[in-house]
Amino acid sequence: MLWVDKYRPKTLDKVIVHQDVAQNLQKLVSEGDCPHLLFYGPSGSGKKTLIMALLRQIFGPSADKVKVENKIWKVDVSFSLNFFFFSFRMQAGTRTIDVELTTLSSTHHVELNPSDAGFQDRYVVQEIIKEMAKNRPIDTKGKKGFKVLVLNEVDKLSREAQHSLRRTMEKYSASCRLILCSNSSSKVTEAVRSRCLNVRINAPMEEEIVNVLEFIAKKEGLQIPQGFAARIAEKSNRNLRRAVLTFEACRVQQYPFTNNQAIPPMDWEQYVSEIASDIMKEQSPKRLFEVRGKLYELLTNCIPPEIILKRLLFELLKKLDSELKHEVSNWAAHYEHRMRLGQKSIFHLEAFVAKFMSIYKSFLVSTFG
Amino acid sequence: MAPVMQTSQPWVEKYRPKQVKDVAHQDEVVRVLTNTLETSNCPHMLFYGPPGTGKTTTALAIAHQLFGPELYKSRVLELNASDDRGINVVRTKIKNFAAVAVGSNRHGGYPCPPFKIIILDEADSMTQDAQNALRRTMETYSKVTRFFFICNYISRIIEPLASRCAKFRFKPLTEEIMGSRILHICKEEGLNLDSEALSTLSSISQGDLRRAITFLQSAARLFGSSISAKDLISVSGVIPNEVVQAIFSACRSGNFDLANKEVNNVIAEGYPVSQMLSQLYDIVIDADDISDEQKARICKKFAEADKCLVDGADEYLQLLNVASSTMQALSNMPQDMAF
Ligand SMILES: Nc1ncnc2c1ncn2[C@@H]1O[C@H](COP(=O)(O)OP(=O)(O)O)[C@@H](O)[C@H]1O
Ligand SMILES: Nc1ncnc2c1ncn2[C@@H]1O[C@H](COP(=O)(O)OP(=O)(O)O)[C@@H](O)[C@H]1O
Ligand SMILES: [Mg+2]
Ligand SMILES: [Mg+2]
Numbered sequence: 001m002l003w004v005d006k007y008r009p010k011t012l013d014k015v016i017v018h019q020d021v022a023q024n025l026q027k028l029v030s031e032g033d034c035p036h037l038l039f040y041g042p043s044g045s046g047k048k049t050l051i052m053a054l055l056r057q058i059f060g061p062s063a064d065k066v067k068v069e070n071k072i073w074k075v076d077v078s079f080s081l082n083f084f085f086f087s088f089r090m091q092a093g094t095r096t097i098d099v100e101l102t103t104l105s106s107t108h109h110v111e112l113n114p115s116d117a118g119f120q121d122r123y124v125v126q127e128i129i130k131e132m133a134k135n136r137p138i139d140t141k142g143k144k145g146f147k148v149l150v151l152n153e154v155d156k157l158s159r160e161a162q163h164s165l166r167r168t169m170e171k172y173s174a175s176c177r178l179i180l181c182s183n184s185s186s187k188v189t190e191a192v193r194s195r196c197l198n199v200r201i202n203a204p205m206e207e208e209i210v211n212v213l214e215f216i217a218k219k220e221g222l223q224i225p226q227g228f229a230a231r232i233a234e235k236s237n238r239n240l241r242r243a244v245l246t247f248e249a250c251r252v253q254q255y256p257f258t259n260n261q262a263i264p265p266m267d268w269e270q271y272v273s274e275i276a277s278d279i280m281k282e283q284s285p286k287r288l289f290e291v292r293g294k295l296y297e298l299l300t301n302c303i304p305p306e307i308i309l310k311r312l313l314f315e316l317l318k319k320l321d322s323e324l325k326h327e328v329s330n331w332a333a334h335y336e337h338r339m340r341l342g343q344k345s346i347f348h349l350e351a352f353v354a355k356f357m358s359i360y361k362s363f364l365v366s367t368f369g
Numbered sequence: 370m371a372p373v374m375q376t377s378q379p380w381v382e383k384y385r386p387k388q389v390k391d392v393a394h395q396d397e398v399v400r401v402l403t404n405t406l407e408t409s410n411c412p413h414m415l416f417y418g419p420p421g422t423g424k425t426t427t428a429l430a431i432a433h434q435l436f437g438p439e440l441y442k443s444r445v446l447e448l449n450a451s452d453d454r455g456i457n458v459v460r461t462k463i464k465n466f467a468a469v470a471v472g473s474n475r476h477g478g479y480p481c482p483p484f485k486i487i488i489l490d491e492a493d494s495m496t497q498d499a500q501n502a503l504r505r506t507m508e509t510y511s512k513v514t515r516f517f518f519i520c521n522y523i524s525r526i527i528e529p530l531a532s533r534c535a536k537f538r539f540k541p542l543t544e545e546i547m548g549s550r551i552l553h554i555c556k557e558e559g560l561n562l563d564s565e566a567l568s569t570l571s572s573i574s575q576g577d578l579r580r581a582i583t584f585l586q587s588a589a590r591l592f593g594s595s596i597s598a599k600d601l602i603s604v605s606g607v608i609p610n611e612v613v614q615a616i617f618s619a620c621r622s623g624n625f626d627l628a629n630k631e632v633n634n635v636i637a638e639g640y641p642v643s644q645m646l647s648q649l650y651d652i653v654i655d656a657d658d659i660s661d662e663q664k665a666r667i668c669k670k671f672a673e674a675d676k677c678l679v680d681g682a683d684e685y686l687q688l689l690n691v692a693s694s695t696m697q698a699l700s701n702m703p704q705d706m707a708f
Contacts, residue, residue, distance in 0.1 A: 011485070017708055039641035040639055044639055117536075184642075184684055185606065185641040186642050187678075194429040198604065200639045203639070233648075281494060325626075325693070326625065326693045326694075326697055329693050333682070333683075333687055336686050337680060337686075340680055341680060
């Protein structure tokens, strides 16, 4: 098992970072009930860990016994919301379609990534909630309890799906609690946010990350040289998951650790850094063509395009004069926005590179003639 | 075994006034409706104004006061935006509801006038087509129904509907009125709020009493019965002033790398960028040492970034762009993006 999983705290009283939040959560559910919750904060900051520990706090160890299911949901799609690729089969007011989705569930909760259902996300969410409302757990005294539905990546949920959630959150509030998890709260509609208790999970500070790494080292019986954990923390960009992964990579690479041991960067980051150097060295159609191949390579390895763009900007900014920094960051924002509206991210990544080359080249010409 | 659900009613519902006279700060509509209670006469109504100012409350209260609990179901139809409100659904529902005739006998001490009430809440989210279809329906059943349209933006209601109604604008509640409603709840719930916390709550809710009550209940759940200003800020999603100021000072410093560092910090802390923009906006607008032209330049960028965020653009890149543009505007650097 990877250390990120092995050392994920299982209960609220065992967390190393976010102890204050964990205490509050304990208080929150101390009477057995809980409101709908929205956890938001950057990736790798510890949201999922807290959510799982919270479920365990509410339901006890049986919340850990989860099974993975690949389920097919039959959903009725109403006429008004058809989409081009199945509209040809529609005659009546509604028709039933199959949506396949992976869920993780215990007797008390169901967890899923509704955005995996694409256009059908709103129907899937509604169906699952209805089904959960039907199968309410009953306690020894014959009273009905509630189930928890954990929805990941709600920021990727369509607006329609979010809108249809607001009524559902009220209508099924007796049988179902929602725990929503999102990287950004800006992308969750105000109506949904205002129906939840919002819990912000910030990225841990470097010192806190060091504490986690030292804890793991102790458990693994490892000696770490002075300042070594701090270097990993610094490179992690306050991403705890990443710090733990890197730490384990260092362990595999070389043990005993040495003071000057290099902290390995992520492969793809190394690759983006090379792209940045390529662009700085030569600005020409030929070079653009080569860079395009490399961008493709990254995309086919499932690195999200906006992450590539941000990393590329990061690398370029390190090398630029201050007056160009403004212009280049403006363009990065511009092309990322376009990418979001369009469909082929490679076009926009390439456009950004081309734009950069042209700006940089005219800068060089005007400065050095 | 699964824990048992406690029926903990949200305070927003628990403290919703049941009578029209208890609706605060909306004197005009209260006066008209009090009159309605005496005369049993009532035009079609259109309530508009920002969220949490009492629109739904007022409509529900008058409906209850006119018909009482027994007749309520058969006399009042509530539809809101979460219901399916395609044209046909609305037409059929209203038709079925309005078509059944009513008598006018007083019933259990309630006035029970001889009409039915149809409340269309969040009406501004209805399509133009659906609204147009309603015109006919309104005419057809005008003798036996009264419509209450509720919306935030009156401009989204088509003119032929709006012109048939008596229109009432609901004003944002003042801090005093918010304060007194909140104190009332605190008393009922046994909460302790010092004066700083009280004024903080009034100001972060910006005239929206629903938000104020929601924040209060969240804070009570998390922090117990003694609630500080800081507790309220932490549940409200409002960004602490120091953090906003840090970004703004970085913009004033003219140092790009410093601004970038602050932007990174905002993202790592998980603060929503849309919220950051609205708080930065307040600072920029209030600043005495920024010229109107500079303010205009900065605000234009805010507007663009806001739109991009709605489209789903990346928060870091948008905030960095705003910071960089603000910096350029403050130091009067030219800023053009030539294609
Ligand atoms: N409170 C915590 N204390 C100690 N380690 C933690 C804590 N939260 C998270 N971690 C570690 O960080 C990793 C990433 O956290 P996770 O909850 O998956 O982040 P997120 O859901 O925000 O992306 C976990 O696998 C775990 O190893
Ligand atoms: N004018 C008001 N007087 C008293 N309470 C109010 C008033 N406006 C809002 N509230 C409180 O805020 C909550 C939300 O009000 P509501 O009428 O639903 O707002 P909206 O204007 O968005 O329809 C109610 O539960 C009520 O407690
Ligand atoms: Mg995660
Ligand atoms: Mg309302």
